[in-house]
Amino acid sequence: MNWNDHAKYYDWEFELICTKQREDIRIWKALTNEFGGPILELCCGSGRITQELVNDGHHIFAIDNSIEMLDILKAKNLPNLEILKSDMTTFKLDRRFKFAIISYSSFQQLLTLEEQIKCLSNIHDHLEDGGVLAMDINPRICEGEEILLRTHSYTAEYPINNSIVTMYTSHSIDRINQIKHWRDEYLEIAENGEERKTYVDISLKECSKDYMKLLFEKSNFEIINIYGDFDKGEVTEDSENLVYVAQTS
Ligand SMILES: C[S@@+](CC[C@H](N)C(=O)[O-])C[C@H]1O[C@@H](n2cnc3c(N)ncnc32)[C@H](O)[C@@H]1O
Incomplete structure (x- = not known):
């Protein structure tokens, strides 16, 4: 995946066509207020979510493996922000966080069970006891025709x-x-x-609900909530985004 090549178009294109996804900021604001900081953000990209959370007064440690996406974030000169270029499966920090987030289906870029468990276990190692991870999963990736x-x-x-x-x-x-x-x-x-x-x-x-349950279990997380939309609504047949909230166990 070549996010470096896409970086220069990301913010502009997001504003242009991603009308539904931009609603996600509501749940990230609500969850960060609920669980507090410091916050570890994986796959922060050019900082679409980061920027809003920092503006709300949160301290964020933001990680992404695309230098070009991070250069765009750095150019925004945000306060209360630390940035690291690293991979979500292998980053290593000598501190722990209360709350970690992965927005916009970014976890689904890990294409094998092995990588996914490696990532969740790594995040687990960087959370305080009882720390929480929330991620937005699109449960309909493989629906429809090619x-x-x-x-x-x-x-x-x-x-x-x-x-x-x-x-x-x-x-x-x-x-x-x-x-x-x-x-x-x-x-x-x-x-x-x-x-x-x-x-x-x-x-x-694709990450179905049952698959995610097993994945969290295997990585020593307990799911404490699954929301079916960005307003903490229930999961229904029609849910297009599932926001998983899981606690270290
Ligand atoms: C869809 S963008 C999301 C950006 C931002 N979180 C948002 O919601 O607008 C996905 C991001 O994941 C990053 N990414 C992909 N694989 C990664 C990995 N293995 N480790 C860290 N970042 C990764 C990409 O560089 C890209 O910036």
């Missing part, structure tokens, strides 16, 4: 350099391993007509 042909997603003005960006997308689904692979193509046409293409590949693993 889109194998490059398909137009949007065309919009990219104000950073006044170019026009067109995004084409396609995705295949590995039904055996329950993984969806996206290939996004960004065609940027500059004011002088010059063209530049960027390709971004992202894969996410």
Whole structure:
């Protein structure tokens, strides 16, 4: 997965097309107020959630393995923020946290059971006794049909350099391993007509409720709540995001 290549478009594209996901900030604000800090944020990216939580007065330790995403976060010059470039499965810190978060399906970028358990166990080691981990999981990753042909997603003005960006997308689904692979193509046409293409590949693993229960159990976490939306609603057949809240056991 090449988040470095995607970094420059991330904040802009998120504002442009991610209308539902942006509602997630409500639950992150509510949960951080409930569980307090200091907060460990994994896969912080360019700091979409980080920024809001820091503005609410929380101290955040933010980790991501993309230097380009972190450079964007650093340029925001936020107070009460420490940043580390590291992997969520292997980072090592000599301190512990009360609360850890992983937003926007980011945990699902770990594609094997082995990596997932390694990550959860690592987070467990960095939580205080009774510390809590919350993560937002999309339980419908592999639903629907594949889109194998490059398909137009949007065309919009990219104000950073006044170019026009067109995004084409396609995705295949590995039904055996329950993984969806996206290939996004960004065609940027500059004011002088010059063209530049960027390709971004992202894969996410399906994680059903039962699967998550076993995963948490195996990593010595006890699930204390599962919310079915970003307002702490119940889990229903139609839930598109499940927010798991699990405590070290
Ligand atoms: C969808 S973005 C989420 C960014 C931000 N949390 C948000 O909600 O907008 C996913 C982020 O996960 C990071 N990431 C992917 N795999 C990672 C890993 N193994 N360890 C740490 N960060 C990772 C990527 O670099 C990217 O910034």
